[in-house]
Amino acid sequence: MNNNAKIIDGHAVSKLIYNDIDIKIKMLAKKNIIPGLAVIVVGNDPASKIYVKNKIIACQKYGIFSMKQEFSEDITENELLNFIEKLNINLKIHGILVQLPLPKHINSKKIIEAINPKKDVDGFSPSNIGRLVTNDPLFIPCTPYGILKILENQNIDFKSLEIVVIGTSNIVGKPIAMLMLNKGATVTLCNSKTKNLSLHTKNADIVIVATGKINTINGSMIKQGAIVVDVGINRNKEGKICGDVEFTSASQIASAITPVPGGVGPMTIAMLIYNTVRSAEIQQNLNN
Numbered sequence: 001m002n003n004n005a006k007i008i009d010g011h012a013v014s015k016l017i018y019n020d021i022d023i024k025i026k027m028l029a030k031k032n033i034i035p036g037l038a039v040i041v042v043g044n045d046p047a048s049k050i051y052v053k054n055k056i057i058a059c060q061k062y063g064i065f066s067m068k069q070e071f072s073e074d075i076t077e078n079e080l081l082n083f084i085e086k087l088n089i090n091l092k093i094h095g096i097l098v099q100l101p102l103p104k105h106i107n108s109k110k111i112i113e114a115i116n117p118k119k120d121v122d123g124f125s126p127s128n129i130g131r132l133v134t135n136d137p138l139f140i141p142c143t144p145y146g147i148l149k150i151l152e153n154q155n156i157d158f159k160s161l162e163i164v165v166i167g168t169s170n171i172v173g174k175p176i177a178m179l180m181l182n183k184g185a186t187v188t189l190c191n192s193k194t195k196n197l198s199l200h201t202k203n204a205d206i207v208i209v210a211t212g213k214i215n216t217i218n219g220s221m222i223k224q225g226a227i228v229v230d231v232g233i234n235r236n237k238e239g240k241i242c243g244d245v246e247f248t249s250a251s252q253i254a255s256a257i258t259p260v261p262g263g264v265g266p267m268t269i270a271m272l273i274y275n276t277v278r279s280a281e282i283q284q285n286l287n288n
C-alpha cells in the first residue's frame with residue numbers, strides 16, 4: 001500500500017503565477033497602466049470578509065490598484081446594479097468582482113450579468129461561460145483555472161484520462177469539467193443524486209471534489225495512484241479547516257493530493273490577480 005502521496009503545495013504553484021504577474025505588471029507600468037480591481041462585498045459573512053481582505057492584500061502586494069466597496073445586507077438589487085454600472089465605465093477599473101454568496105433577496109444571476117464581460121475577472125458571466133464552453137475563453141473562473149494550473153504543474157497529459165468531478169456548481173464543478181473536456185479528458189460529472197459514487201470515482205485517474213461536504217470521498221473510493229483535488233473548505237467538529245476529502249485514507253491510496261488549507265485556495269486568489277492583469281492588457285490593446 002502506498003502511503004506516500006505527494007502533497008501538492010498550492011502556495012508553491014501560486015508563486016509561479018505571481019512571477020508571471022510581476023513580469024506583466026512591469027510591462028504595463030512602462031505604458032503607464034496600473035491594473036485596477038473593484039471588489040464588492042454585501043453583508044457580514046465572516047468567510048467572505050476574509051476572502052475579500054486577502055484579495056485586497058494580494059492587490060497591494062503586487063501593485064494593483066484596488067477598490068473595496070462594502071454594502072450592508074439590506075442594499076437593494078437596483079442600488080447594486082447602479083453601482084456596477086458606474087464601475088463598468090470607470091477607466092481605472094479593469095476587473096470587477098462581486099463576492100459570493102449574495103443575500104437571498106438579491107438575484108445573483110442578474111448582478112453577475114450586469115458586469116461588463118470584459119471586466120468580469122471572475123469569469124462567471126454567461127458570455128464568459130459560453131466562451132469557455134466553445135473553447136475560446138476570455139476569463140476562466142479563478143478556482144477552476146487554479147486547479148488547471150496545479151494539474152499542469154504536475155505535467156499531466158489530460159488526453160484520454162478519466163476525470164471525475166463531484167459537485168456541479170456554476171463557479172467550480174461545471175467550469176472545471178468544461179476545462180478538462182477541452183483538454184481532451186473523458187469527464188464524468190457527479191452530483192448529490194449520483195447512485196453509486198464509488199463506481200465512478202474508483203475508475204478515475206483524477207478526482208476533483210467540490211461538494212462543500214466533509215468526507216464526500218475517502219481512500220476506499222479511489223483507484224490506486226489516482227490524483228485527488230480537494231476544493232472544499234469546511235470546519236470539522238474541532239473547528240479546524242478541512243476539505244471535502246477524508247485526507248488520511250485518501251493520501252494512502254492517491255499518488256498526489258491537494259491539502260486543505262494550502263492547496264486549491266491560494267490558487268483562487270492568484271488566478272484572480274492574473275485575470276485582472278490580463279484584463280488590463282486586453283483593454284489596453286483594445287484602446288490602441
Ligand SMILES: Nc1nc2c(c(=O)[nH]1)N[C@@H](CN(C=O)c1ccc(C(=O)N[C@@H](CCC(=O)O)C(=O)O)cc1)CN2
Nearest residue numbers: 051097098099100101122142143261262263265266268
Ligand atoms: N466572486 C467570487 N466569490 C467566491 C469565489 C470566487 O472565486 N469568486 N470563491 C469562493 C471563495 N474564495 C474566493 O472568493 C476563496 C476561498 C478560499 C480561499 C483560500 O485561500 N482558502 C485557504 C483557506 C482559507 C482559510 O483559512 O479560511 C486555503 O484553502 O488554503 C481563497 C478564496 C466563494 N466565493
